[in-house]
Amino acid sequence: MARAVAAFGEVMMRLQVPGYALLSQSDTLQVSYSGTGVNVVSALARFGHTGYLVTTLPANAIGDAAVANLSKLGIQPAQIRRAGAYVGMYVLENGFGPRASRVTYTNRQESSFNTAPEGAYDFAAVARESDIVHFCGISLAMNDTVRRHVLAFARAVKAAGRLVAFDCNYRPALWGEGGYAKAKPWYTEMLSLADIVMMNEMDALHILGMQSERETRREQLEELIPQVSAAYDISVIAGTHRTVNPDNTHSLQGYIYKNAAFLYSDKLTFPVYDRIGAGDAYTSGIIHGELEGHSPETTVRFAAAAAMLAHTIQGDTPHSSESAILRAMDEGNGDVER
């Protein structure tokens, strides 16, 4: 059943150096427009839901281009404010083998999104018209005004009786030194509002400052996540463990914790074409499973396959249809589809 889904978050302009060149070697850049909210809502729109993005973009050529490209991704632009002056940007240089990919940010603190004043959005109206609203920890890292937007919107969603999804997505470089301490109160507030949370044991240990004597990541996960679920009354917690293998493939295993039980996807191993945004594909798979009422087992397998395919797609934003993901859940690598 198609639902109305919304996300709150910044839209950034991604400037990618083509192929495997460095920025200093290239005089062309490939431009796209993305963000965690963009990625999640676009993926859900591809699964048949109606997707809104709540954000602010400037009323200039860059804002126009962003809106056009978000519409191309299947996002309804009705909730996009046009105000302010700038769009956050980043340059991406693709890595190759032992040379890692590199992201260089330009100033995003002055962006339209990060300078939208209190009261800029009518959160209550959007909440009423949405079945679920997605938030991301990156927004919490921006500034106090954005943080207050996030909380105000999440409270409005709860007030309207709708679902809050929250992806912890802690970014050390954005929070800076002593970031975990700065972040914790905002995160705990969001966790107490959230119905569906994306996190793993690292978030519990670092952001929430929890302790574990266990040794393996799996053991720590299985110790800590039930505590988080109980403490903040969260219905569904999900996340992934990623390994970068010596042959440059990545391995990914998804988990979901719901109804006091853990379920895991297979550990999927695959080559990586574009890693950025693949975590958002996983989130979209979890939300879709929950909206559709699938079993946790189906949901976690679907989300993991969605994440795997997102690594094979150009750009931050997932592009796989539900049927393509279902096919990937069942099959290995295939020959040409004619």
Next chain:
Amino acid sequence: MARAVAAFGEVMMRLQVPGYALLSQSDTLQVSYSGTGVNVVSALARFGHTGYLVTTLPANAIGDAAVANLSKLGIQPAQIRRAGAYVGMYVLENGFGPRASRVTYTNRQESSFNTAPEGAYDFAAVARESDIVHFCGISLAMNDTVRRHVLAFARAVKAAGRLVAFDCNYRPALWGEGGYAKAKPWYTEMLSLADIVMMNEMDALHILGMQSERETRREQLEELIPQVSAAYDISVIAGTHRTVNPDNTHSLQGYIYKNAAFLYSDKLTFPVYDRIGAGDAYTSGIIHGELEGHSPETTVRFAAAAAMLAHTIQGDTPHSSESAILRAMDEGNGDVER
């Protein structure tokens, strides 16, 4: 010794999305012109033979571009009729890892080739000037007029005392439901006219409706192919077994059945850059070996190496010289050739 080789078949316009993007992500397409006949004749021209393509293309800008590009591939355009209105086209989106490549066809039923009327070609004249003529099962899947062209041409070749090569190349999507039954009479007619046939045990089981109690593909092959050879009086039958490996490399092993004996190439394993048309490189290797009078063992090894190299070349059409293939038969991966 250089021979005159001809092929009968459709020329299609291939519209490839660059890199690994989807069509919806790209505003440029790379265009080339190909087809089974194009690929086989071009490969044989590179081996030193004179290659003709018997086909029909429209007398417009697209037809002009196709003829220019076929000439660039080394094909003599003298037997290309210019009539009708359209060229069949397909869009190719390259897969990556677990995401398979995808081919979307546009309408080819109305193409110049598929609407050429009876009597359009002077098959007897071409047959007299050719040492061998190649046909492909894809042509049989088009419509009755094309099917009649195929048979008329093949009979003219036999009447002129020349060789008929036939590649079964059954395409389920083109024949549709119940396709095997529709196809069988046309295939059996072609098999009874053919001297060299490209097929494997799957064709025998599905198209010809033969039975086997054996378990492995190799056992089935060795049971059925001698029966086919005997039933239709075919001198040479050859084909390949392909495996798509978990690390996305492909493995390919070629076989040839001639003089009541099977010979196999090594099982070659290699990464794949452009898989489409690689089977035609194998065919060209078999035909070349037969025209040159090579031993079956040399022929099957040459054909397999030709097919392997064709996977490393951009576009449908093979581009390797005889010397490059001979080198690939003997060597592993090498450093830069300076």
Next chain:
Amino acid sequence: MARAVAAFGEVMMRLQVPGYALLSQSDTLQVSYSGTGVNVVSALARFGHTGYLVTTLPANAIGDAAVANLSKLGIQPAQIRRAGAYVGMYVLENGFGPRASRVTYTNRQESSFNTAPEGAYDFAAVARESDIVHFCGISLAMNDTVRRHVLAFARAVKAAGRLVAFDCNYRPALWGEGGYAKAKPWYTEMLSLADIVMMNEMDALHILGMQSERETRREQLEELIPQVSAAYDISVIAGTHRTVNPDNTHSLQGYIYKNAAFLYSDKLTFPVYDRIGAGDAYTSGIIHGELEGHSPETTVRFAAAAAMLAHTIQGDTPHSSESAILRAMDEGNGDVER
């Protein structure tokens, strides 16, 4: 005031040879998706209206790409049926100076739009939700089923009390020999349903078979258009006269006939970057003026400026905002806008 506007028409895939090369010189093509309805609705969406396209596209990768690109152009995809198998395509080679641009069509008769069966669309529902619906003479040139769709939809619009806009857009190559006679009954039917019609004296003379003894185009226009308006009870008739100048600039003068009076824009002269679709920009300007209740003088000047700017924009589809057109109405060429 923002209105709901719809258009009925085919979406075609435009394959443009980059720069000024010929198709035979290029191995890349630039792809976009357009059509008269696309162009008119997209332009009106840019002016602030909500724009729907009523059409059919296949449920495959090409259809997905078309829908994504129409959304990027600001068109609501809600009324796009997904059925059938093909999209009409054309190749565009840009001319230069004395070498004219050249368009080569592929088969569009088998497209999803041109094979949509009777009853495929719920015209009454769309009509109810639209303030105005736009039709184009190109649709009339397709086949009887499409022609019946056009008339059924136009009648539904009238039945719902909404406005019908009709652009004569007679294409000799599509109607073939004796085309005017074939076309006339369908055109007269549409004219009798239409409120706003795009045409000039050539349409009156050729399609409607009217006669004029006058010598200049202007005199013929002023003789014939009032007769057409009266005969078919059309509120607004508008159109343009174009001249291709020796220095390869074009000159364009728009007219509007309303309330028994002719009003003309200035004759605008400008260099041409992409001529295709510029007529649709003129149409969008006329419709916008009518929807907004502007004076005929303002409307014709706005439409002519919109058409002029559309010649400076890449692709078939207009991209100018209302403010950019208003600025172009008032100013000459300018220096950089910083």
Next chain:
Amino acid sequence: MARAVAAFGEVMMRLQVPGYALLSQSDTLQVSYSGTGVNVVSALARFGHTGYLVTTLPANAIGDAAVANLSKLGIQPAQIRRAGAYVGMYVLENGFGPRASRVTYTNRQESSFNTAPEGAYDFAAVARESDIVHFCGISLAMNDTVRRHVLAFARAVKAAGRLVAFDCNYRPALWGEGGYAKAKPWYTEMLSLADIVMMNEMDALHILGMQSERETRREQLEELIPQVSAAYDISVIAGTHRTVNPDNTHSLQGYIYKNAAFLYSDKLTFPVYDRIGAGDAYTSGIIHGELEGHSPETTVRFAAAAAMLAHTIQGDTPHSSESAILRAMDEGNGDVER
């Protein structure tokens, strides 16, 4: 005789939409690095001088790319500080005919250059090693710290007995409302320090608030510039008058005022490929003439020809050699140079 020339100014990243597309139509951008100082110093380096740029760029991938590209332009990077976090950027959409080019800036206030603290540069050292230092009014529009850098550096140059060149280059969008009043004290300070000034009568009227009863621009120029020269004790004042013609060619006439006399170049008319930065080519021609001790007549003709050629070169930065400019001073349009 080769001299050491320096400039103080910001380096910006120019993101140009290829061809004549809009940003919303393109997914690639062409990147280059420029600025008034970059353009002037690079042009002078091409004339054989040693050119330094005094600026600040971040120590990240974008800064590295900027330094590499400035080196490619012939600029010595020895005086480039590496500090701060950001580079100012702008998007350029090329106009066509009646559609003007459009520049959209991103936030430059937070750039490395605009956040360099007081004391960051050792201006005295640079001044001692330079024959002339160039400043631009754009720097004055940034913020107080940058304004103080400009004045400190200019005073250091005077203290070292070297020449100060100052280009008024008033940008209304940067100064905002009431900008002239804000700008005037800074401009008058710079004028009183400067030996060579680029300006015309508009600057005198608007920035300096002077009055003229004359009607034509030429008359106003000839009334006001001598007053400015006298008031601020400026040896050389030079500038241009530009006209955008109806056929989209530009006309440019340069003037120089020196030793109480005006000298004018011919009025040059030419098509425009890339207009941005062409004014800096004019400046470089004036400075070169002064450094070389050419007559004012030669200097103004050389500067005008340099400016004309800069309109025919891709990118902001002039690329013409002295010999190419001398040739352009003497000849009309030519056939191929083989």
Next chain:
Amino acid sequence: MARAVAAFGEVMMRLQVPGYALLSQSDTLQVSYSGTGVNVVSALARFGHTGYLVTTLPANAIGDAAVANLSKLGIQPAQIRRAGAYVGMYVLENGFGPRASRVTYTNRQESSFNTAPEGAYDFAAVARESDIVHFCGISLAMNDTVRRHVLAFARAVKAAGRLVAFDCNYRPALWGEGGYAKAKPWYTEMLSLADIVMMNEMDALHILGMQSERETRREQLEELIPQVSAAYDISVIAGTHRTVNPDNTHSLQGYIYKNAAFLYSDKLTFPVYDRIGAGDAYTSGIIHGELEGHSPETTVRFAAAAAMLAHTIQGDTPHSSESAILRAMDEGNGDVER
């Protein structure tokens, strides 16, 4: 009636900087393969003749690419020797407006063509199978061995009773100082062998050292060309006068002198997209007219229209069909051809 035409000449690799950038600004080059002989024979092949090129190319990847591209241009590769080591190359930077195009040659003296030894070609055999053979003065500028090839081939053509066409095409940069004196004996020898000669009064004055007291180019032409025709017994002499206009358009007027009469085309004025090779299109038009037995008036108008269109085509080599040229003879600039 289709004839066999051949040309003798070098094939060069053209490396063109895309758009209007300088080589130092670009990291991509567009590659094509051309030469006077290539251009003339390709144009004649497009008019329906069978065209051969007599040349030498190396047996390596560059030679393979050249042969493939010549085949794409419609040239039969049968007379192309594969020997030697190198291909001559040149870099082309497109001019814009007052900035002229610039050609930078790499070393061609060591090319396969310029190092082919005496006896390398079987000129007698080619001569017997050709109706006409084309030679170019550029070959005479290479070295003594090439000059002897030219004369040997031309004598073989006369011996076989076929026609010799000779384009004077004197290149000052290739002959160097004192070039006219060095060139004269070779030119007079070729003129005495030639049936059709491309030249104008400048060649007569400079190469042949003739004198004229007349003032205008037309008067000089009409004085000198009849003398040349008589002195060397040449049936047809033809050529063009070109003017580069202030607005960067070119004007071209063709002449033909035959049967003691001058005939002139209209003076055609047009914008220029790619000027290189346009003279060869004129030559091809003259040869085609002569082979087809057209009237001198038709021939000169056809040749001039062919040359005009060649200026609108990318690359050195003409691409216009006979019908496109006939259309250009009759029409002005046109709207889109659909």
Next chain:
Amino acid sequence: MARAVAAFGEVMMRLQVPGYALLSQSDTLQVSYSGTGVNVVSALARFGHTGYLVTTLPANAIGDAAVANLSKLGIQPAQIRRAGAYVGMYVLENGFGPRASRVTYTNRQESSFNTAPEGAYDFAAVARESDIVHFCGISLAMNDTVRRHVLAFARAVKAAGRLVAFDCNYRPALWGEGGYAKAKPWYTEMLSLADIVMMNEMDALHILGMQSERETRREQLEELIPQVSAAYDISVIAGTHRTVNPDNTHSLQGYIYKNAAFLYSDKLTFPVYDRIGAGDAYTSGIIHGELEGHSPETTVRFAAAAAMLAHTIQGDTPHSSESAILRAMDEGNGDVER
């Protein structure tokens, strides 16, 4: 501590076919400028040294582009002579899997570098201002004049008391048949002048004609290199052993022999993006370690990591910073660096 480093060697223009196409399949080429000296000096400039290249380039557009691009690579152009006419060029077609990369050279014997006459360079002056000068065996393969330049320069370096680095880099294709015998006297002369030598056991066996009864490469290396070091009084000898693995990764192990001891890096295994020039990265690492006074163990590990990263960078020339190499020495493959 930053040092002054120089290299003597030719600059070549690299024309690379994009992606994995063959030259005959592509109409664009990617151009860059490189050479052993370029690569070594650019890499050392990135490590903080001041790098000069001693070479000759023509005073034309190609020479200008080369100088601009060398400056972009961080090389000081002060010691580049501008004379002669040509630049050596090569075409690179990237291999894929079993298809090896292919390099096709154009004529370099006539290049500006290879035709620079005796006395062209002031070697003594450069030697005085350099801490170390790098020479390459490729220069020895050119012609007698270049060979004499090499020796004269190396002797001047010794006379000035500076270090000579020599990379044996024997290229069989350049020396031709019987090349080892021709090369030996020049190599022995250079070895006797050199302080740091890049070579391995193959050079000792083939160029120096030494003998070994040992079986493995390692054993031969450990037998022969100490003999070479002793015979020619060389302080440091270093080199690598490379293996191309069946999965197309390469493995590389570096060694250094100094103070009578061998030290080896780990055997590094990695995928290869651009193999050309990676050996020069190794050389630059050895020289940097020696200049900085690092331990042999650190030096060899640094050099091997530098070489590994150079395989992941587009183009011949290394682009890794010292910090990136140090990071690669310590870490495996990583996720995105944000």
